[in-house]
Amino acid sequence: MRGRKRRVRWLLIIPVGAVLRGRKRRVRWLLIIPVVILCAVIAVFAPRLEGESPKIAVEGFRPYLGADCGFTVTVSDKGSGLRHVKIVLQAGGRDFVLSDDVLDKQGPKAAGPVMSKKYKVRVEPRRMGIPDGPAVLSISAEDLSLRNWMHGNLAKVEKNDTRKPDVSVLSRHHYVTRGGSGLVVYRVMEKGTTHGVQVGDNFFPGYDGLFDDETVCLAFFAVDYRQDTDTPMFVVATDRAGNRSKAGFYYRIRPKKFAEDTIRISDGFLNMKMPEFDAPGDSKTPIEKFVWINSVQRGKDTKKIANLCRVSDSAIYWKGPFLRFPNSARRAGFGDKRQYIYNGRTVSHAVHMGVDLASVAHSPVPAANNGKIVFCGRIGIFGKTVVIDHGCGLFSMYSHLSSITVHPGRMVARGDYIGTSGMTGLAGGDHLHFGMMIHGVFVDPVEWWDGTWIENNITSKIEAAGVKFES
Ligand SMILES: [Zn+2]
Numbered sequence: 001m002r003g004r005k006r007r008v009r010w011l012l013i014i015p016v017g018a019v020l021r022g023r024k025r026r027v028r029w030l031l032i033i034p035v036v037i038l039c040a041v042i043a044v045f046a047p048r049l050e051g052e053s054p055k056i057a058v059e060g061f062r063p064y065l066g067a068d069c070g071f072t073v074t075v076s077d078k079g080s081g082l083r084h085v086k087i088v089l090q091a092g093g094r095d096f097v098l099s100d101d102v103l104d105k106q107g108p109k110a111a112g113p114v115m116s117k118k119y120k121v122r123v124e125p126r127r128m129g130i131p132d133g134p135a136v137l138s139i140s141a142e143d144l145s146l147r148n149w150m151h152g153n154l155a156k157v158e159k160n161d162t163r164k165p166d167v168s169v170l171s172r173h174h175y176v177t178r179g180g181s182g183l184v185v186y187r188v189m190e191k192g193t194t195h196g197v198q199v200g201d202n203f204f205p206g207y208d209g210l211f212d213d214e215t216v217c218l219a220f221f222a223v224d225y226r227q228d229t230d231t232p233m234f235v236v237a238t239d240r241a242g243n244r245s246k247a248g249f250y251y252r253i254r255p256k257k258f259a260e261d262t263i264r265i266s267d268g269f270l271n272m273k274m275p276e277f278d279a280p281g282d283s284k285t286p287i288e289k290f291v292w293i294n295s296v297q298r299g300k301d302t303k304k305i306a307n308l309c310r311v312s313d314s315a316i317y318w319k320g321p322f323l324r325f326p327n328s329a330r331r332a333g334f335g336d337k338r339q340y341i342y343n344g345r346t347v348s349h350a351v352h353m354g355v356d357l358a359s360v361a362h363s364p365v366p367a368a369n370n371g372k373i374v375f376c377g378r379i380g381i382f383g384k385t386v387v388i389d390h391g392c393g394l395f396s397m398y399s400h401l402s403s404i405t406v407h408p409g410r411m412v413a414r415g416d417y418i419g420t421s422g423m424t425g426l427a428g429g430d431h432l433h434f435g436m437m438i439h440g441v442f443v444d445p446v447e448w449w450d451g452t453w454i455e456n457n458i459t460s461k462i463e464a465a466g467v468k469f470e471s
Helices: 002-013 016-021 024-049 267-276 286-308 446-450 451-464
Strands: 055-059 068-075 083-091 094-102 116-123 132-142 154-159 166-168 173-177 181-187 194-199 202-205 216-222 233-238 244-247 249-256 260-264 331-332 337-342 345-351 355-358 365-367 371-379 383-391 394-402 415-419 432-440 442-443
Touching: 055 154, 068 083, 068 132, 083 116, 094 116, 094 249, 166 233, 166 244, 173 181, 181 194, 181 233, 181 451, 194 216, 202 216, 216 394, 216 432, 216 442, 267 286, 286 337, 286 345, 286 383, 286 432, 371 394, 383 415, 394 415, 432 446, 442 446, 446 451
Parallel strands: 173 249, 260 337
Antiparallel strands: 055 068, 068 116, 083 094, 083 132, 132 154, 166 181, 181 216, 194 202, 194 233, 233 244, 331 355, 337 345, 355 432, 365 415, 371 383, 383 394, 394 432, 432 442
């Protein structure tokens, strides 16, 4: 009885038809059939229970977007085949879907699973509204495996740039004086980096493309007259993905004492000069007006000149020593600490950021070296001024001119006349105020008049890096 019951329970499992027929042998067969079917099902679906994730390969992707670019993505899955591939670009805090491909479409035309697929992706940032800058490429792929609650195995790849640019300094000894100039020659292996020399708080951009070897760069730099002899300096390069490298070099900053000068302000000078200046209403007397102009206006004008020197041509226009205003006597030097005295009282202080040279009134003023005129016009205390870009951040300025004979954009050669000397601005007599700047930092022009200094500190370094520099 007990055996029968168990069999009945078994028979409940096998198809009803078998129960109706009731023959023992048939029953045994019918027991085997479901097992066989089960095995077949397992055989069919086993590959779809695989646990291997798809493989993703990316070629030609640059993790910085500026211009149009293309790259390829190859996705493959050995086990069950691909279900879904999504390619997304993350830039400027937004997601840009480049491809969203669903591959598991079933139907009469489905010719089995897709085991591998290659995507040729074209990115046109302007057209697609993708901002310039670093970008992260994110690719996800799911396969047809039944694992993970039928979602398949997921593979995810993110491409961005975390490699620091390779920087090495080529020039050897760098002796600089406070208020003086210097040059570093170095190599940056990665294209499209921002590079230059950091001197304390000041950054001096470097230039490439001047040498046959495109990886060689140079940067002119200055030690501001206010910076100490222990000011740190190093070459720095930042790639477009924001990775930053620094490279040190041997340098010494020589100390320098600047001269002190006393200037007496007369009523005659004030009566002659103050009318051409504007000052706030609370500067009632001419001397109050002078004090405001000599400090606040001077600060604004100096800043304006520095701003004119922010952008410079990537070229070395100049050649040989800079020309000093001919037949002139020096009236004031670079870095002079000036004390202004009126009626026996010190009323103002200023530092002189150029060299004053006096000749015969209205003498023709020559360009100190080859370059491009970048500014002609009045600048407050400096009066009528011309600024010349000599390339790679080096500039010269000519102030207090009575007339200007050039225009911005014109190329000039060393010795070409650019105007005549005068006393416009805050000048008490006819003279030329000659200044030199490196990326807006004022430097002592005396070094640039000296052929030996140029040879030792600039030309020899450039030549050693492989460029013939005629001088
Ligand atoms: Zn001056």
